[in-house]
Amino acid sequence: MRLAKLVGLFSAMLLIVGTFLPMVHVPIVGNWSYWDLHKYLASFVTLMGFLAISAVFRKKQGYLRFYAILGLLTLALTYVGARMKIAESFSFIPFPKMAGAAGSLIKYQWQGWTIMIFACVVMFLAGRMNKTPEVVAPIQGA
Secondary structure: OOHHHHHHHHHHHHHHHHOOOOOEEEOOOEEEOHHHHOHHHHHHHHHHHHHHHHHHHOOOHHHHHHHHHHHHHHHHHHHHHHHHHHHHHOOOOOOHHHHHHHHOOOEEOHHHHHHHHHHHHHHHHHHHHOOOOOOOOOOOOO
């Protein structure tokens, strides 16, 4: 296998594995993975990982770049959604300082986030590795 295929395959599998790593720590409940945060987005990211694996074997490097960008956008959407959900989760508490203190108990676990962002960046770079520069033959007799 060529290096671009190996790197693309590795990054796609890393994206799938990243969905099972902790992303948020909720007190008493424990660590939540992507599947605990939002199962539909987690299944979408996992599907993108499997589609990226199929793109590697079909030699469609452009699809790798597409899935990497789509993965980064999905992770950004998830991050913003998680921030908003944490902010409004304790809005039922009538005292603002107490609600803020309760919201600050929820911590981000960066293992899952980092692995998936790294996988998307490497997948994008693997999609770019396929482009080989054109070699122009020198003109004979000039």
